[in-house]
Amino acid sequence: MSAAMQETCAVKRNWMQALDGMGVWRRHEPMASHTTLAVGGPARWFFRPADRNALIAAIKACPADVAILPLGRGSNMLVPDTGFGGFVVDLSDLDEMAFDHCNVSAGAGARMSRFARQCAEHGLTGCEFMATVPGDIGGGVAMNAGCFSQQVSDSLYCIEVVLRDGSVIDMLKSDLSMGYRHTDLPTGSMVVSATFRLQPDSPEQIRERMRSMRSRRSSTQPLAQPNCGSVFKNPHGDHAARLIEAAGLKGLQIGGARISNQHANFIVNTGDASSADIVALIRHAQAAVKQHSGIELETEVCMVGEWEYILAGDGHA
Ligand SMILES: Cc1cc2nc3c(=O)[nH]c(=O)nc-3n(C[C@H](O)[C@H](O)[C@H](O)COP(=O)(O)OP(=O)(O)OC[C@H]3O[C@@H](n4cnc5c(N)ncnc54)[C@H](O)[C@@H]3O)c2cc1C
The missing domain is CATH 3.90.78.10 (UDP-N-acetylenolpyruvoylglucosamine reductase, C-terminal domain)
Known part of the structure; x- marks a missing residue:
C-alpha cells in the first residue's frame, strides 16, 4: 500500500473512532435490510446518529472524498447489488416532534405515518396523505412525496439542513423549488428537521379521511410484497x-x-x-x-x- 493510501486509511479510522459512542457504527452493512425492496449490497460505512449533534459531528468528521447517502426508510431507494461505496447516514433516530398551535416540527427520521396520526390527534389537517406513505419526514421532503391530491410542499414552511461541511442552515420552502416529486436541496446536504403549517379541523374527520385513503391504497396496490411504491413518475397528463x-x-x-x-x-x-x-x-x-x-x-x-x-x-x- 502506498504512503498516500496508508494516510487515507488512517484518516478514515480516526473518523470512525471520533464518533464512537455517538450512535450505531457498522462496516459493510447490508442495504437490503434498509430498503423496502429488500435488495442492495453492503454500505461501506454505515452510521445511525443518536441525535442531531452526533449527525453534525459525523458530517464534519467525514473525509471530503467520501460520498454521503442520507437514508430514511429506504422506501424509494434502489441500491446496486455491489452496494454503496460511501457513508450511509441512517436518520431514523432523529424522530422528535414539537407542536406549537398550527406549526408542527419534526426530525428528519420521524415516520410520516406517525406524524400524520399525531397531527390528527391535535386536530390539524393538511398532511393526511402521509398516513399512507411509508417514508420519513426527511425522505418525504427530499422527494416532495404526495398522493390523494396532497403533497409535502402544500404544508411545508421551512427546513433545517446540514451542509456537506457540517454547517447548519434554515431554508424556507420558497428556497427549494419544489415540484412534482422534486426538491432542490443544496448538493451534498441533508434535511435535519422540517416545520409544517397546518389548518385546524375536527380530529374525527381527519381520521376518517386517513382511513379512506388507507383502504383505497390497500385495494389497489401490492402491499404484501417488497416494493418501492411507484417506480416511474407519471408523465404530464398520463399515468x-x-x-x-x-x-x-x-x-x-x-x-x-x-x-x-x-x-x-x-x-x-x-x-x-x-x-x-x-x-x-x-x-x-x-x-x-x-x-x-x-x-x-x-x-x-x-x-x-x-x-x-x-x-x-x-x-x-
Ligand atoms: C408501498 C409504498 C407506497 C408508496 N407510496 C408513495 C406515494 O403515494 N407517494 C409518494 O410520493 N411516494 C410513495 N412511496 C415512495 C416513498 O415512500 C417516498 O418517496 C418517501 O418520501 C421516501 O421516504 P424515505 O424516508 O423512505 O426515503 P429513502 O427511500 O430513504 O430516500 C429517498 C431519497 O431521499 C434521500 N433522503 C432521505 N432522507 C433524506 C434527508 N433527511 N435529507 C436529504 N435527503 C434524504 C435519499 O438519499 C434518497 O435519495 C411509496 C413507497 C412504498 C414502498
Whole structure:
C-alpha cells in the first residue's frame, strides 16, 4: 500500500473512532435490510446518529472524498447489488416532534405515518396523505412525496439542513423549488428537521379521511410484497401504470422481480430478486413504453450509487 493510501486509511479510522459512542457504527452493512425492496449490497460505512449533534459531528468528521447517502426508510431507494461505496447516514433516530398551535416540527427520521396520526390527534389537517406513505419526514421532503391530491410542499414552511461541511442552515420552502416529486436541496446536504403549517379541523374527520385513503391504497396496490411504491413518475397528463399496461407488461418477470399484476407501476420482489433484476425490468419497461407510446418514462425510485458497470452490460440490465 502506498504512503498516500496508508494516510487515507488512517484518516478514515480516526473518523470512525471520533464518533464512537455517538450512535450505531457498522462496516459493510447490508442495504437490503434498509430498503423496502429488500435488495442492495453492503454500505461501506454505515452510521445511525443518536441525535442531531452526533449527525453534525459525523458530517464534519467525514473525509471530503467520501460520498454521503442520507437514508430514511429506504422506501424509494434502489441500491446496486455491489452496494454503496460511501457513508450511509441512517436518520431514523432523529424522530422528535414539537407542536406549537398550527406549526408542527419534526426530525428528519420521524415516520410520516406517525406524524400524520399525531397531527390528527391535535386536530390539524393538511398532511393526511402521509398516513399512507411509508417514508420519513426527511425522505418525504427530499422527494416532495404526495398522493390523494396532497403533497409535502402544500404544508411545508421551512427546513433545517446540514451542509456537506457540517454547517447548519434554515431554508424556507420558497428556497427549494419544489415540484412534482422534486426538491432542490443544496448538493451534498441533508434535511435535519422540517416545520409544517397546518389548518385546524375536527380530529374525527381527519381520521376518517386517513382511513379512506388507507383502504383505497390497500385495494389497489401490492402491499404484501417488497416494493418501492411507484417506480416511474407519471408523465404530464398520463399515468405510467396505464402506459406500462398498454405495452402488455403487467406480470412480466425477470429473475425474482415482477411488474405487479395489481398495479403496473409497481415492481415487486417475489422473494429472491437482485437489484440487477429490478433494473433490467425498469430498462425493459422504458424501452417497451417508448416503442409502444413514444413516451420516455422517468424513474421516481432513486437509483443511488454506481450503476454504470451494470448498464454497460456486466449485469443483465
Ligand atoms: C408501498 C409504498 C407506497 C408508496 N407510496 C408513495 C406515494 O403515494 N407517494 C409518494 O410520493 N411516494 C410513495 N412511496 C415512495 C416513498 O415512500 C417516498 O418517496 C418517501 O418520501 C421516501 O421516504 P424515505 O424516508 O423512505 O426515503 P429513502 O427511500 O430513504 O430516500 C429517498 C431519497 O431521499 C434521500 N433522503 C432521505 N432522507 C433524506 C434527508 N433527511 N435529507 C436529504 N435527503 C434524504 C435519499 O438519499 C434518497 O435519495 C411509496 C413507497 C412504498 C414502498
